[in-house]
Amino acid sequence: MLETLLPLLTWASLLGCGLMAGVFFAFSTFVMKGLERVPPTTGITAMQGINTAVMPSVFLVVFMATALLCAGLVVSSVFTWAQPAARLRLLGGMLYLVGCFGVTAGFNVPRNDALARLSAQSAEAPAYWARYQSEWTAWNHVRTLACLGALVSLVLSRD
Template sequence: MDLATGGGPWDAVGVLSAAAAVSSGLVAGIFFAFSVFVMRALGAVPPESGVAAMRSINRVIITPLFIAVFLGAGALGVALAVLGPWPHAVAAALYVVGVFGVTGARNVPWNNELDALTPGTAEAAAYWAGYLRRWTAWNHVRTVASTGATVLYVIT
């Protein structure tokens, strides 16, 4: 059997699909945790503590492993959009738009604005309340998009 085109679970598309499902699923899990309990926990502490903790999270999450999984899921999706069945193209679009697009347009700019503030100041406390609400709302979008992509990779 030709591994590139054999049609089985061990052909190139099958292996790429498995890798895309795992990587997008890992990303979905991270986003899910933030949506379900991390942001709620940060919102339950005094603003100066929440701001300081989120700033720290935003710095320490940027590791080679996280970047490889986060970017890798998108790259695998793009490859599968070309090589795989049509649901893979939908999965790739969900991931690229719903994860990359939202992250770049919403969550990262707000993280950068938060990082520019000094925890414990009135300005940081005022920003924090709105940040929690809008950052979490858009994180829900990222959670749904990455979970949807995972499901499409698994079922096709």
């Protein structure tokens, strides 16, 4: 049964990692740069809107489903360790779980939560926005690279 499910699990994980890599790449390369070019009140309000829109979205479904699929790959690698591809599936799954899911939960979401509580018109908003952009984007680069690494590992495991 695992021989039948494993290729599907790997393929679905691979697609999820690719989608997430693309989303995070977009934020790292032009979305955050675009928000940097507008006044802090506008950037804060826009990012608050983006963060609110993420919650009930297809993005969140794919993000969470990919984490579950990658967890399945990690577990399955224990039972298929004799196969050379098991190590690549383990690596791909762990890259996503730690470098994407873990970084999101530990670094990006707390910053988003703090931003949600910030009034864009407050005196501290411009300084917080500058720090938020720098820190959030740095951690987003980590997520982008982790998703790309996971994607490459899973592609290579399919050979």
